[in-house]
Amino acid sequence: MTELKSASETRMRVGGMDCASCAAKIENALLRVPQVTEVNVSVAAGTVTVRHDGADIDALGARITGLGYKVTPADEKGIRAAQGQGGASHDHDPGDSHGHDHGPTDGSWWRTSKGILTIASGTALGAAFLIGKLVPATEKWAFLVAMMVGLIPIGRRAFAAALSGTPFSIEMLMTIAAVGAVFIGASEEAATVVFLFLIGELLEGVAASRARASIQDLTKLVPKTARLEENGQVSEVQADTLVVGSMIQVRPGDRIPADGTIVAGESSIDEAPVTGESTPVRKGPEQNLFAGTINGDGLLSVRVTAAAADNTIARVVRLVEEAQESKAPTERFIDRFSRYYTPGVVVVATVVAIIPPLLFGGVWSEWVYKGLAILLIGCPCALVISTPAAIAASLSAGARRGLLLKGGAVLEQIGKITVACFDKTGTLTAGKPVVTDVLSFGSLEEDVLRLAAALETGSSHPLAIAILAEASKRGISVPPTSGSQAIGGKGVSATVDGQRVFLGSPQAAMELAVLHLEHQGRISALNDEGKTVSVLVIEGTAAGAIAMRDEPRPDAAQGLKLLTDAGIRTVMLTGDNRRTAKAIGRSLGIEVQAGLLPQDKQRIVGEYQAQGYSVAKIGDGINDAPALAAADVGIAMGGGTDVALETADAAVLHGRVADVAAMVDLSKRTMLNIKQNITVALGLKAVFLVTTVIGLTGLWPAILADTGATVLVTMNALRLLKPSRT
Template sequence: MDCASCAAKIDTALRRIHGVADANVSVSAGTVTVLHDDTVAPEALAKQIAMLGYRITGQVPTDAGTSPSASRNHDCHDHDHDHGSHGHGHDAEGVTGLHSHMHDHGAGEGPWWKSKRGLLTIACGLALVAAYAVGLAVPNVGRWAFLLAMMVGLVPIARRAIVAARLGTPFSIEMLMTIAALGAVIIGATEEAAMVVFLFLVGELLEGVAASRARASIQGLTKLVPKTALLERDGKTEEVSAESLPIGSIILVRPGDRIPADGTILSGESAIDEAPVTGESTPQRKGPEQNVFAGTINGDGVLRIRVDAAAQDNTIARIVRLVEEAQESKAPTERFIDRFSRYYTPAVVVVGGLVAVVPPLLFGAEWGEWIYKGLAVLLIGCPCALVISTPAAIAAGLSAGARRGLLMKGGAVLENIGKVTLAAFDKTGTLTEGRPQVTDVMPFGRAEHEVLSLAASLETGSSHPLARAILAKARESNVPFEPAMDAGAIGGQGVTGSVGGTSLFLGSPKAAAERAPFTMEQAERIAALNEEGKTVSVLLVDNQIAGLIAMRDEPRADAQAGLVALKRAGMDALMVTGDNRRTAEAIGAGLGIDVRAELLPQDKQAIVRELQARGHVVAKIGDGINDAPALAAADIGIAMGGGTDVALETADAAVLHGRVLDIACMVRLSRDTMANIRQNIAIALGLKAVFLVTTIIGVTGLWPAILADTGATVLVTANAMRLLRTREGT
């Protein structure tokens, strides 16, 4: 389907079937879900849709027993349906699932000129050229030639108009077009009528191509995932379908291959090109225990990966599903335009009728001239451009965001994010990486690399976060180390072991002080590091203090830039965290952000309420279960990438790839989308106003009038498509 009028006709027609309780039509996904009782046969739904001129493809199987055809298997998306006592859900796609019907003027799959509407437009154009040639050669039959050329395009249009009227939509664009064309023939403007019909078909075709492009922009993400995967099974590797990979299975990904599933690296190290999914231009170096996304490209190393998500739940599938669902949630502006258009079209018919009859009846004007103007007013007043102005921009904005990992659950969310005045950030995993990193290595009487090497030897094989931070720092610094002998942990104190006959201990300052006293200088350094919110581990070699290793959960690489970008956008920022005050204030001071620390989940929620009471429009950004109450309370809740499922479900939007800078990008996208909507409404109404005046005063006629409608429709659609070209950081 190409526009909201398509959806309205299908919605109205299906609701007129006895036994249908509800119908939900998706323009963006090209689907409709129908809730009905047992008296409705799925074939009746298919027939009603087909009567309107839509092609029905595919079929979604529903639960067994819901209908005679529910057990049929078809390749289509699964949807959750209501199978309660009041009826059965059927996705309108085929018989049971009726899920992916397309208007025949959509571009669909393949080139536009092979579509039914494309062929009709070409035939009408050729007939128009032939009529023109006949008119030049035999002027006496020229009018009849143009009449035949007009009928090539008008007959299918009139048929759709009549069916739509029978099924509850009398004021369709096809009906206005039919009335105008036939009226023009009656008053002798046959050549113009033929041209108007051809221009109408061209406009619909262009609208269909643009709508298909918008739809394909998000569906194209699914093509990033490879069809096959190398599965390790019983010590052997075999090629299997990527869609069949179960959670927990082990796959092998060779250099240069796309990763077929979301998972965790078990062995191997490689540069992962995440640009196709995240837009990140620099490949990310990843190794064991790090996560990878389906559709990203493995660079230079062989990877063994444990599959963490089934094909229907991987990152790309979730993006596509969330965007399709989001596009069904209308923005306030879109809902207003929908309500306005219900009264607008009948009003246009009334105005056209008044223009045609009032001047001749009351002022003795010429009937032919004013009927002609009344017909032109009908064409000018067609609501297509106005109706599509908002949903086209919303769909393009949601798709553009999704391709960069910015998911927004509906048009209302996309519209409101741009109104946010204050962003409240969680700390751990949101402003920071969510894992400790070594920040300082301070040796005493030894080389820095030696302290790091000995500490890494003690921590080899440990999965403790602090141990992993030390091991990561040693690898990053290319410091050699070997596993310590007789390594063991002392509960609440640290770890012990030996390397080359030398006894080692790595633990807390308190535990180390019991084994070797600190000098004044050493104690001061530990205190200074603690003041900076860092955790300090002390290394002892043969019960002598050899060095200090300080660690802290550091800010994300783009945290500073992200907060600066928000400030430039006119937004304030605040850190709300359950972490200890000293650590939070140290991080906050480095980022230049106000801090509220040592908060419980209900405290975060209370702060959000407090800020709202002060008049702020609040966005809460977090990634943990303890953020869920505040995310729900905020005007806009945004879950950070890698966050818990609870946070993702509670939030209104999600930044999948964990960049603080993406919050500012989301705000910018919202504001760009709303500016685009305002431009579209101005184009739609402005062109109509101009041509209405010029038609009334006799400057323009029928074919410029159809340009005012189809031209405006194409212009607003093309303007909305500009949002798809939004680039990273813009």
């Protein structure tokens, strides 16, 4: 069968599960299996995860297929594909008894079992109408036959669900209402109601397919084939056969088939399909690439860093599917409410059907009819799906933007945060220094940078890399050196163009040359801005200086402003020195607490929580781990690394500070959507309940109140898949 992570956890993909009623039936059935301790069902992902103490795996599959669903392997790393042995027959046709198998998300609805059953029921209803007009004496029987075409599969599902622990399923309520209508002489209406019910289920399936496809479509971004470089030869192979360390060639215009690092070549990379960035990013050797992005104008040699099952897109899809199995507090409340709500509806329907005729002389057929209509009105599908549909759509929409939230509880909580605590290095800043200023003390700026770059050639020190990058950016030709010598803790010296040149700290430079007060003042001002300054000395004369700093991310100021505008307090918690941190903080307009150890950050998070704040901690997921764990929501910043994807409660995949504000906005829009859904679900039922009791509406409007509300709620939730206009 299908196992994941440990012997006590089994994950299965379930075909045809596309509504809240489906999820409830499967959950109840599995919880009745001995040794099962917990069941998590995701309608949106079409998956079920069962935690158990050594339960019979085949028995789990048999319970699901017994309800009429199809069990298929979960496509994840480390999962053994199900073979359909024993009772868990994976070749079972769910259309035989369930009718929920709507087939692949990209298939035509009329080819699915549900579509075929709906068409058959509609055809039978149309034929019954014609026969009734042509031969009036057979009208009752014609509509009875038409009703049975759709009701027999529904009744089978109702019976199977009742045996598995769900006696008050929507199928059972539908069956009782339809059979009851026949007994009071409303066979035409009963047949119509069955047909409308099937249409509603079909629309639910189509909507669920669309939601499920929204995240699965990401996997289609990765090409099926790759150009493998081996022994000087290039051959085309299946992309899923690539292993870590493989060398591949990516031509201009091709999609990149795997996560990797550029070994040779330079090109503009269009990351819009994965990150949403509209502007291509220029990348060269040693820079990382995402699978599914598009190579622009250069031929690249790339070393594969992740197998197909572990590339960024595959892990995003896996993470979102697992997150959809985690219920939000609102969703858990609705689930508990519905357990009492549905039996309550049955009681109300029974009272409406019996009390008026017994106590007040009402007409039995009239009040039984109203009671049957109330049964249909009271079906909880729209209410139960109102929350998970919105959460699933939001998780999918977020993932497509690189906003990874690990479950509905995180999605709900992040909209409530009142303080956002940011790490500095690698979170608010890019994590690597860049040259910010080139000072000339007599020589030309270009000469200062040219000679400094010559001294730093071949060094892997971050400051050296910054100087070399700036020289390359300005198109400066770097001369050769001789007699290079590293002076520990001070700098580096060498002979360049026949002159002895030194580059190092201002203190070390003052040992070799005189730094005028004016120059010292300029260096001090740069230091006050949190910049590191290296001074260039040529033959005992100070020639200039270069200032470097780990600069804020391009969107950092705007991202922090978005949070502030949303009423969220922003704070920098950093282990960096106070002067540097204050300088960055001033430029970004953020409160600063500097010189902190990891335990200090954790303590400060706890202090904010004690003051009543809801705290989000945003960091790189490694040295911020204690604070990330302590916060109400821990958000890891990263570029697709395992840490960014697998630690904390959420991850900003593409390292944009503004994406934290986007997470908050997504949460708030989701909660508003859920409130709208609950209002629609309960509001429609309340209206039709009143109109039914006073005799204005009957059975077929009642079923529209249920299936119509379910479709409206689902379609409203799917609006969250569209990008926010904020």
